[in-house]
Amino acid sequence: MTDFLLTYDLDKGHTEVKNYLMNLGYKNRVNTVDGRVVELPNTTLLIDKLDCQQVASDFKNACSAYNRGCVYEKDKIKHSSFFIVEIVLANGLVG
Numbered sequence: 001m002t003d004f005l006l007t008y009d010l011d012k013g014h015t016e017v018k019n020y021l022m023n024l025g026y027k028n029r030v031n032t033v034d035g036r037v038v039e040l041p042n043t044t045l046l047i048d049k050l051d052c053q054q055v056a057s058d059f060k061n062a063c064s065a066y067n068r069g070c071v072y073e074k075d076k077i078k079h080s081s082f083f084i085v086e087i088v089l090a091n092g093l094v095g
Helices: 014-023 052-068
Strands: 002-010 029-032 037-039 044-049 080-087
Touching: 002 014, 002 052, 014 044, 014 052, 044 052, 052 080
Parallel strands: none
Antiparallel strands: 002 044, 002 080, 029 037
């Protein structure tokens, strides 16, 4: 397994998409070896997955789930972009 950072931008549905991903195990913070908690930026999440294709699929599924719940077309996510980075946790951070 590999750690990945997912950072994303949405025109709407941010809270719902983030909650969907966090229910899949994505984290919005990391813990340091000395017990401190480091919060990630608002639209950045950390996950341990086999590959970045899984992370991309999770994000797209989260957006699709949000859109399925919309009654009106105008309420659906129209703009979404994301960037995935494979990382090695260092400087005393643990996943």
